[in-house]
Amino acid sequence: MNDIRRTILWVIFGFSMVLLWDQWQVHNGHKATFFPSPAKPVAAASAPAGASSVPASSTSIAGAAPQAGVGQVPGTAAAPAPAHERIQVDTDVLHLTFDTEGGSLIRSEFTRYADLTEKDKPFVLLDDSASRVYVAQTGLIGGAYPTHKTPMAFSGDRALKDGQDELSVRFESADLGGVKLVKTYTLKRGSYAIAVKHDVVNTGSAPVSPQLYLQLVRDGNKPAGESSFYSTFTGPAVYTGAKKYHKVEFSDIEKGKAEIDKESTDGYVAMVQHYFTSAWLLADGIKRELFVRKVDTNLYAVGMITPVDAIAPGASKTVEARLFVGPQEEKKLEALAPGLELVKDYGWLTILAKPLYWLLDKLHGMLGNWGWSIVALVVLLKIAFYWLNAKAYASMAKMKAINPKVMEMRERLKDSPQQMQQEMMKIYREEKVNPMGGCFPIAIQIPVFIALYWVLLSTVEMRNAPWVLWIHDLSAPDPFFILPLVMTGTSLLQTWLNPTPPDPMQAKLMWIMPLAFSVMFFFFPSGLVLYWLTNNVLSIAQQWFINKRLGVLGK
16 A cells, blocks of 8 residues: 555656656746647738638628628728828826727737836737737628728827826728728726727618627737746637636637637627736627637637628617726626626636635735735634644644654564554554544645635736735745745645654655745745745644644654
8 A cells, every 4th residue: 555655656746847847948948848839920910911800600690691801801902001000098097009900909008017027117918019919809791891901090089188087089981882980989097998889880872781890819829927837828718698608728719629609699708818808898688699710820819790780871870899908806897797707717616716805805905915915814714724624733643643653563564564554554543543634624625725826826916016025016926035935944844743654765755745846936926925835834833733732743
């Protein structure tokens, strides 16, 4: 039994070392040693005309013929592209850049969030540059109508003035196919949600029935500055009342295996990454087709198509939508649309993570500091699990107390493994010790602490949030590695307090594993390290007290 256990532990340890070395190579800018993946180039947003085109539906909503792609406007493909202008619009929380080609939103900067690597610059989410493509587009299909490639005239304010609560910017196309499209973006003070009104005007002499598409297009690269030592989801997400929240991997789109609801009358589409998201929202009750697709080399789209219905000559119809571009602040997302808070992804432990975040937020409301809120939350959890931990540590203390007897027996019977096992079980029965007694109480708590790990990893409020002294950003690694070093020390102290395994090899491994595990914490956000450190310190205090009470301290 011991040999099997030892083999399993060595396999786990060896595999962990392989993964750790592989990620270390990636972290230092080298190609992965064991699990290499080819680098993906970013397609330029303006390169092929169809690079950002909306897919034609297999069964068109309005019954129109399938389109080749809105990036290629019939009758105008051969015409030279007219000059287009980039318009900057500022509010108190957003610096936005629009393109008069299609009236698309092509860049967003957040004034309240600093860049991960260049702290003096605002964080950029949407972008259309040589290195990144991530844009929000809308347009019409069903004919030779205005699309996100159509030149538009701009009008409106470019900055939110003092005392002003909102501003509007307007993009108006020329007549195309007897239709004019007018987009009006309305931005409000303090808000990351943008109201987008689409006025579709029939300027021709016959009724028209266009369809409106709303899409988010981005490259498949991971966000810049993301850690190699933990992984968060980046990619499209779709929410409907029927299927609920559904993430879509870029690799599934690449292979044609993406599975989403194709039609719905509620929900949203989004592009998700660590801490931030963008999403197109339509009011419930509006019929829509949902799509995800690859549109070019390393370029992917998620979006919705909704019918505008028949418009008589000289008449117009309006479609209201909202575009969210901002941080994953859970309470604000909940207030904006049903299910939107799910873009803050807690994985399969959401049922535990959401109440933990609620409690963490309440503690922050009282303490005013996210670092001390983490400490307080761990203290409350340790109090809640006090008796479970007491049973586990008492069992470990008993194991530690009988350890000299077990070691003597192993030395005496080292040439008789079978007799050794029988004698060991006899000692456990006589001393009324359960060797697994220290595991079960702790195992019950593991899901709670994993859920808390994801809460801390996913909470955007940790970005740029200070704790004390040298910790100025709980979402960034400790700049002086003080917390990871202290945490490593506490991990080793816990190992000393635990019973020594009878097998000498296992005993050595129990000292090596905390050291190997602690290496990752040098690159983890300091908020996560603070959480583990606090948990270690409280566990050590309780374990030390129990060991001293049972007289096994130092044995």
